[in-house]
Amino acid sequence: MTEDKQRRVAAACARQWGLITSAQIEMLGLNRQDTKRMREAGLLITLQRGLYRHHSVTETVPTVLSDARCAWLLTRPAMWGEDRLALPAPDAVLTATTALTLHGITPDAGVVVPEIAMNTQRSYRSTARILAPPDRLDWAQAQVIDGLPIARPIPALAAVIAAASADHRNPRSAELTSFVAAAVARICDDAADRPEGDAVIGQVAGVVGRRSTQVVDVAQMLATLCREAGVSEDILAQTVLVGRWNLAVPVDRTRQAVAAVLAAAFTAPSVSLPVVLADLFSVDPHQLGQVWRCAHRGCPDRATGSGYCSRHRVLEVRDRTTRPVADGDEIARSGFGIYGRLDDDGHTVLCHECGRRLRHINARHLAGHDMTAAEYRVAHGISPRVGLISGDSHRRRAQNSFDQGRPDLLRHLRPTAAQRRPPPD
Known part of the structure; x- marks a missing residue:
């Protein structure tokens, strides 16, 4: 073993926190026998298979940072660290719990396996947990x-x-919810005094408000943050903790609600937080909260998972399906009409098969085309939730169905027992 080889290895280790891989040693012109001799002489100390530490680095207790360095080097052992940092896009990034710990967002919980995000799915010798990045x-x-x-x-x-969402064996747990709540609190608290604080809160709400966060109980997470802000349990029981709203509310409305609570908790006085909660999550039928209210303008009814009440949900789907074609839309013809669109002029609808305009494309008409309603919808891309009926007829039938469930109108439609009794002689 020549001194020149030892100097080359020492200089290379100094560029990478005193670490070097076996592939990098071969790139320096050393063979396996040279590596073996340096290990036997105590110049290189084996940390993992294919990874060594130079003897000049004082031995310390392994930490999250030291384990992360080793795992990151082993994901691409045949490349130098500075060359990897010069790539147009990163090939491997420390992420998830490991990144939050290194940022000081969450305490060092003794993460055994570092978590690294990589675009490729191939296996590596690294002991890290390889994650597929969301983007x-x-x-x-x-x-x-x-x-x-x-x-x-x-x-x-x-x-x-x-x-956590990708791991189907990991159901929604209180530990994960508590971890996310602590991370959200630290991120929002650090950004509260910055000019971009509102943008940061919006990004956090977009992350925890995704539908994939069914593994995280968003209601419990917000309740934890509100308790730290001084909100009483009575207010929480009447607002945030009423029902499993994070599973029944649309994604966009969930994000708006989370952003409003975080903004009130971290950027506004704590006195206004109960008012914000009441406006968002109140279940009082006279003052229904924004989360539960139907998105249709002026409708006071309670919304379902689509954001609309049961009546306006059908009307909204029909309005979206029968909307005229915009200039930028790709027009795909289907028979006499446009694929996926119900051609409705308000009084009649167009039959894609024969081109006739009818008030209702019923089973009798489709029998002449040797088709059922389901086959007609599949052939022309019509949603099953949209009736094959004109707008006027649809609104009239919907209003009749709605009126039949109202007692004040039923009194005018059906005679009462007193009205049916014959008049006295």
């Missing part, structure tokens, strides 16, 4: 700290939730 890796979503690419707090939080 393509980008340097804008990462931060280089001490030569190590680490995901920023919000993308790291998204990776935690995405990993």
Whole structure:
């Protein structure tokens, strides 16, 4: 073993926190016998298979940072660290719990296996947990700290939730909800005094308000944050904790509600937080909260999972399906009409098979085309939730069905017992 080889290895280790892989040693012109001799001489200390530490680095107790360095190097053992940082897009980024711990968002919980996000799905010798990122890796979503690419707090939080959602064996747990609540509180608290605080809160709400976060109990998470802000249990029981609203409310409305609560808790006085909760989650029928209210303008009824009440849900789907074709839409013809669209002029609808305009495309008419209603919908892309009927006829039938369930109108439609009794002689 020549001194020149030892100097080359020492200089290479100094560029990578005193670490070097076996593939990098071969790139320096050393063979396996040279590596074996350096190990026997105590110049290289084996940490993992294919990874060594130079003897000049004082031995310390393994930490999250040291384990993360080793795992990141082993994901691409044949490339130098500075070359990987010069790539147009990162090939591997520390993310999820590991990144949040390195940022100081959550305490060091003794993470045994570092978590690394990679676009490729091939296996590596690294002992890290390889995660598929929610989005393509980008340097804008990462931060280089001490030569190590680490995901920023919000993308790291998204990776935690995405990993839990991808693991079907991991049901929604109180531990994960508590972890996400602590991370959200720290991120929002750090951004409260910054000019971009509102944007950060909106990004956090977008992460925890996704439908994939069914593994996280958003109601319990918000309740934890509200308790820390001084909201009483009585107010929480009447607002946030009423029902499993995070599973029944549409995604966009969930994000708006989470953003409103976070903004009131971290940027506004705590006195206004109960008022915000009442406006959002109140179940009082006279003052129904925004989360539960039907999205149709002026409708006071309670919404379902679609954001509309049962009556306006059908009307909204029909309005979206019968909307005229815009300039930028791709027009795909289907028979005499446009695929996926019900041609409704308000009084009649167009039959895609024969081109006739009818008030109702019923089973009798479709029998002449040797089709059923289901086959007609599949052939021309019509939603099963949209009736093959004109708008006027549809509104008239819907109003009749609605009126039949109202007692004040039934009194005028059906005679009471007193009205049926014959008059006295």
